[in-house]
Amino acid sequence: MRLTTAQRRLLGKGTPAQRTSMRLLLTVARLADADRLVPITSAHVSGASYKMIGDPGLEFLEDFARDARVRVPTSVNPLGADLAQWRELGVPETFAVKQGRIASAYEAMGARPTYSCTPYDELPRPAFGEHLAWAESNAVCFANSVLGARTNREGGPSALAAAIVGATPDYGLHRDEGRQPTVIVDVRTKPQGIDYSLVGLVAGERVGDGLPYFRGFRATEADLKWLGAALASSGSCAMFHLAGITPEAHRARLRGLKVLSITRADLRETERRYTDGTDADLIAFGSPQLSAAELRDVATLVDRTPPRIPVWVFTSRAVRAADPDSVAAIERHGGRVLADTCLEVTLLEHRFGTVATPSGKGAYYLPSLCHQKVILDDVRDLLERYA
Amino acid sequence: MRIRARPIAPGRATGKALVHPHPFSFVGGVDPTTGAVLDRGASSPGASVVGRVFAFPHGKGSTVGSYVLYGLGRRGVGPAAIVNVRAEAIVAVGAVLAGVPMVDGVDVGGIRSGDRITVDGDRGAVELPEVRARPVVSAVLRNRGRILIVRRSEAVGSFQGHWSAVSGYIEGREDPRDRAVQEVREETGLRRLVLRASGQPVLARTDTTVYVVHPFLFDVASRAVRLDWENIDHAWVRPEDLGRYDTVPRLEDVVASVLPVADSNPAPPSRRSGKMIRRPSPG
Numbered sequence: 001m002r003l004t005t006a007q008r009r010l011l012g013k014g015t016p017a018q019r020t021s022m023r024l025l026l027t028v029a030r031l032a033d034a035d036r037l038v039p040i041t042s043a044h045v046s047g048a049s050y051k052m053i054g055d056p057g058l059e060f061l062e063d064f065a066r067d068a069r070v071r072v073p074t075s076v077n078p079l080g081a082d083l084a085q086w087r088e089l090g091v092p093e094t095f096a097v098k099q100g101r102i103a104s105a106y107e108a109m110g111a112r113p114t115y116s117c118t119p120y121d122e123l124p125r126p127a128f129g130e131h132l133a134w135a136e137s138n139a140v141c142f143a144n145s146v147l148g149a150r151t152n153r154e155g156g157p158s159a160l161a162a163a164i165v166g167a168t169p170d171y172g173l174h175r176d177e178g179r180q181p182t183v184i185v186d187v188r189t190k191p192q193g194i195d196y197s198l199v200g201l202v203a204g205e206r207v208g209d210g211l212p213y214f215r216g217f218r219a220t221e222a223d224l225k226w227l228g229a230a231l232a233s234s235g236s237c238a239m240f241h242l243a244g245i246t247p248e249a250h251r252a253r254l255r256g257l258k259v260l261s262i263t264r265a266d267l268r269e270t271e272r273r274y275t276d277g278t279d280a281d282l283i284a285f286g287s288p289q290l291s292a293a294e295l296r297d298v299a300t301l302v303d304r305t306p307p308r309i310p311v312w313v314f315t316s317r318a319v320r321a322a323d324p325d326s327v328a329a330i331e332r333h334g335g336r337v338l339a340d341t342c343l344e345v346t347l348l349e350h351r352f353g354t355v356a357t358p359s360g361k362g363a364y365y366l367p368s369l370c371h372q373k374v375i376l377d378d379v380r381d382l383l384e385r386y387a
Numbered sequence: 388m389r390i391r392a393r394p395i396a397p398g399r400a401t402g403k404a405l406v407h408p409h410p411f412s413f414v415g416g417v418d419p420t421t422g423a424v425l426d427r428g429a430s431s432p433g434a435s436v437v438g439r440v441f442a443f444p445h446g447k448g449s450t451v452g453s454y455v456l457y458g459l460g461r462r463g464v465g466p467a468a469i470v471n472v473r474a475e476a477i478v479a480v481g482a483v484l485a486g487v488p489m490v491d492g493v494d495v496g497g498i499r500s501g502d503r504i505t506v507d508g509d510r511g512a513v514e515l516p517e518v519r520a521r522p523v524v525s526a527v528l529r530n531r532g533r534i535l536i537v538r539r540s541e542a543v544g545s546f547q548g549h550w551s552a553v554s555g556y557i558e559g560r561e562d563p564r565d566r567a568v569q570e571v572r573e574e575t576g577l578r579r580l581v582l583r584a585s586g587q588p589v590l591a592r593t594d595t596t597v598y599v600v601h602p603f604l605f606d607v608a609s610r611a612v613r614l615d616w617e618n619i620d621h622a623w624v625r626p627e628d629l630g631r632y633d634t635v636p637r638l639e640d641v642v643a644s645v646l647p648v649a650d651s652n653p654a655p656p657s658r659r660s661g662k663m664i665r666r667p668s669p670g
Contacts, residue, residue, distance in 0.1 A: 024483045027395055031479060047450070056419060056454035059461070060484065155450055157480045 001029060002036045010165060017068035021161035028158050029169035038131045038170040042073045043163035044119045046135035047156025048106065049080035049345035050099040052369075057156075058098055061105040064160075070110040071166035075119040077136050077156075078289070078314075078342035079103060085338070091347050111163075115340040116316040117288045118225075120147060128247060131174055133162030137238070138288045138361060141228035144239035146221055148247040150174045153238040173238055181213035181241055181252050188216060189264040194378040196223045197360030198267040200230025201274065206260055209236040213252050215243045222291065229288050230360030274363040277373030280356035283307055283382055286314025287343035287362040295319055295337070299326035301379060302333055307386040311335035314342045344369045356382050388520035388597055390493055390590075394511035395474045398488035401505040402467035404498050405439035412448025413455040413481065422464035431500065440504045441466035442495040446478035456481030468506035470495060470513060496637060497590020497597045515597070522557040522599045524567040525589075525641045528577065528607045530623065534642065535612065536632060537574065538620035550622075551635040552642070554600075563601040571605065575621075576613035580605040586644030591636040600637070604645035 003011070011022040025037060047053045053061075079099050081089065086096040107113050116122065119134070120142045126132055126149035134140050135154040143149040152172045154162065162168040172178040185203050189195070196219065203212055212231070219227065219242060231237045241249040285298050295315050302311055313330055317339040320327060327337045338346070343357065344365035355366055356375040366372040377385070409428045416426035422437040436459070446452060456478065459465035469482050474491035482489040488508030498504065498515070505514040528535040536550045555570035557563055564585070571577055586602035612621050624632070626646055629639050 020484065023397060024480060027479050027483050028476065030393070030395065031474060031476065053451055053454060056451055056458045060454045060457045063461070155453070155476055155480065157453055157484065158476070 001026060004037075007037060007165070007167065015067040017064055017066075017164055020064075021068070021164040024157060024161040025165060025167070025169055029171070032169055032171040034169035034171035036170050037165070037167035038174055039167050040072055040133050040162055041130045042075070042119075042126060042132050042134075043070065043159050044075045044077070044132070044134040044136055044139055045106070045111065045156055045159045045163060046077040046154075048077045048102055048115055049341070050095060050102055051080040051347055052345055053102070053156075055098075058102055058105075061102055065105040065108040068109045068160075068164050070163040072163055074109075074111040074163040075122065076106045076111045076115050078117050078345050079115045079340050080345055080347055082338040082341050082346075084340075085336070089336070090351055092350075095347060109160075109163075114317050117342050118291070118316060121291055121316065122318070131168065133159045133168040135159040137232035137236075138225070138229035140238050141232040141240070142225055144173055144179070145228055145241065145246050146224050150179075151238075153232075153236065179239060179248060179251075180211070181254065181257060182210040183207055183212050184254060184257050184259040185212045185214050186216050186259060186261040187214060188261055189267065191217055191219070191223070191267075193380075194271070194358045194360075194376075195267055196227040197230045197358065197363075198270050199262060200227040200232075201234045201360045201364065202262050202266050202270050203240075203260075204231040204233060204235025204237055207231075207235050207237060211237065211239050211241075213241045213243070213249070213254060213257070217242075219245060222294065225288060225291075226360065230364065233361045233364040271376055274360075274374060274376040276367070277354035277356070277375045280354045280375050280386065281309055282348065282352045282355045283309060283311045283386060284314070284343050284355050284357045284359070284362060285311070285379070287357070287359040287365075289342055290315040290319065292319045292323060295323055295326050298379065299323075299329040301383050302335060303329045305383045305387045306333040307383055309386050312343075312348075313337045314346075315339055348372070356386070358382065388515045388518045390497075390513045390515075390520075390599075392470070392490035392511045392513050393474075393492040394508050395471070395479050395491050396469075396482035396487060396489035397508050398468075398486065399505065399507045399509060400440070400468040400488050401503070402438050402440045404500055404502040404504045405434055405436060405441050405466075406495055406498050406500045407441070407443040408495070409443065410445050410447040411443040411478075412446065413452035413459075413478070414449040416448075417455065417459070419455050419458050420462065420464070422459055422466075434500075435464075436466040437464045438467050440468045440470060440506055442470040442493075442498045444472040444495060446471070446475050448477070450477050452477045453481035453484060456487070457484040460485030460487060468508070470498065470504075470506060492587075494588065494590040496640070497592050497599075499592060517595070519596045520599050521596055522563070522601065523554055524557060524563050524570060525551070525600045525602050526553040526567040526571050527602065527604045527642055527645055528553060528571065528575070528580075529583070529604060529646075530607050530610050532625065533623040534626055534646070535575070535607075535610075536622055536624055536629070536634070536638075537614065537618040539635075540617055540619045543617050546635045548633075549635045550632040551638060557601070564603065567601070567603045567605075574615055574617055577607050577609065577611075579608045581607075584645040586641070589637050589640050589644060593636075598636075600641055602641045602644045
């Protein structure tokens with residue numbers, strides 16, 4: 001392992017948190033056969049929802065925060081509740097208190113106090129070719145695929161250690177050869193709306209931990225956000241290419257790769273397979289959190305066809321603060337716009353049993369993480385069905 | 388016995404072994420406040436990880452397992468050290484956070500609960516001072532999809548009457564591969580051998596001895612076998628039929644380590660990870 005003088009100093013003479021972080025990165029490097037650490041420009045840490053990490057995680061973070069300080073700009077994944085409106089949502093007080101302690105621990109370490117699964121929507125965005133240490137699978141997939149930045153699929157502790165040290169093991173997606181596709185996926189239909197989530201779900205199931213090269217359709221950045229989030233849920237993909245669209249697709253070497261195809265029938269079959277509920281008691285938008293434009297669109301639709309069951313919309317704190325009109329429109333019809341949390345890491349099993357959502361990622365995780373039945377359907381269809 | 392291993396988390400510790408023969412999750416697998424093992428698997432009832440050298444194939448389950456391991460260490464009810472066949476990130480990260488020494492690349496089938504064992508996570512080694520190591524080679528001969536097994540005579544020193552692959556002790560510092568080729572010639576008379584694979588050592592355990600088995604796969608051009616005094620019978624069998632024979636310990640694992648088609652459990656290391664797993668050294 002080749003370490004710089006500064007890294008060697010952290011390992012030998014750093015604070016306890018710095019020494020632990022260095023040891024942790026060296027262990028990850030050894031598991032991956034990496035021989036050096038590469039400097040990063042930002043970190044994004046997962047493991048912030050009390051529902052997910054529980055008392056063991058809270059205990060570690062509070063201990064670690066005593067002397068851990070991040071060296072690079074660091075954002076944190078969504079919490080298990082919106083701390084500004086947990087009472088109204090029926091979140092137990094013990095849960096909210098412990099959730100608050102987790103947030104305080106991260107803030108004490110110097111992390112940004114916004115809890116978002118879409119750090120790529122915050123400024124400054126990572127530039128093409130920058131090295132990052134991001135956890136949160138959808139953010140990893142977006143950063144690699146759409147922005148051309150470089151990050152492996154980190155776990156919470158390894159991303160945090162990288163934030164403390166300012167570097168991450170140099171292997172996998174940090175290296176040119178790790179960004180080459182392993183399989184070609186021909187999409188034989190023109191996706192629109194929810195189809196991008198469905199393409200992601202099917203491809204993830206078939207590709208597993210591979211790196212797919214998609215052909216045959218066009219997509220906006222927003223479409224790719226939903227595709228990548230689903231792809232990284234049903235598969236453990238950390239990157240994809242889309243011919244003619246994503247920034248590194250032209251560098252892909254395709255000779256000899258296996259070719260899979262996805263048809264319209266595959267998409268419809270997937271939608272049916274992820275739908276096991278019949279009557280929803282909540283409509284949820286988010287997972288990942290909605291962007292400013294997506295919040296505006298949902299608010300317009302909710303205003304036009306107000307649903308008779310509650311609507312929860314997940315977005316970031318900044319987006320909610322910037323658009324009080326959309327928030328008011330959704331709340332006028334009994335909905336909620338929640339920030340600093342997201343669909344499957346939030347506490348909703350205490351109130352609901354079946355969730356209707358257009359999110360492929362949400363549909364994938366809701367049964368296991370929230371004990372929910374799911375209705376997976378397009379935004380417009382859902383709102384009309386529950387009008 | 389000293390086995391070389393890959394260092395995963397730094398430090399050195401000694402304790403009694405606790406062997407769990409299945410993949411393990413610290414979430415749900417252990418009481419986070421007492422260290423009691425909840426996932427019974429094949430651990431003895433009432434087992435606890437406290438102060439033990441905890442040996443299992445590899446981690447599984449929720450990533451919160453890293454934090455559970457940290458919490459055990461913080462309360463003083465964690466394992467003294469961890470030994471894995473193949474480390475993955477959840478347990479490796481937890482071991483670092485908890486300050487628990489850890490190594491991998493060790494066949495935990497060679498360790499028994501209760502063995503005194505020392506783990507060196509700095510240099511990468513496992514020591515079992517009360518256990519003797521006998522390094523041996525095991526040559527799997529293949530001809531048109533079938534492999535050769537031989538039945539050991541009453542004249543040999545161990546496992547008389549059991550079926551095995553062609554095998555023999557490694558003497559001194561000799562190259563295991565040379566020994567394997569020589570054993571094949573002596574025990575079968577077969578001469579035209581093509582080496583196809585060598586596997587991670589398999590540890591076949593008896594009470595006080597570990598046979599450190601170096602597996603090799605050879606293709607042979609003929610099935611015309613001429614036995615010597617060491618064996619009384621031979622058969623060319625399909626790898627999947629090995630279970631029907633009364634064999635020496637772990638013969639199926641030895642075969643699986645060089646023949647992916649006979650893959651049962653645990654998964655043989657890939658070429659890539661295989662190169663990181665060091666050979667054990669006797670003594």
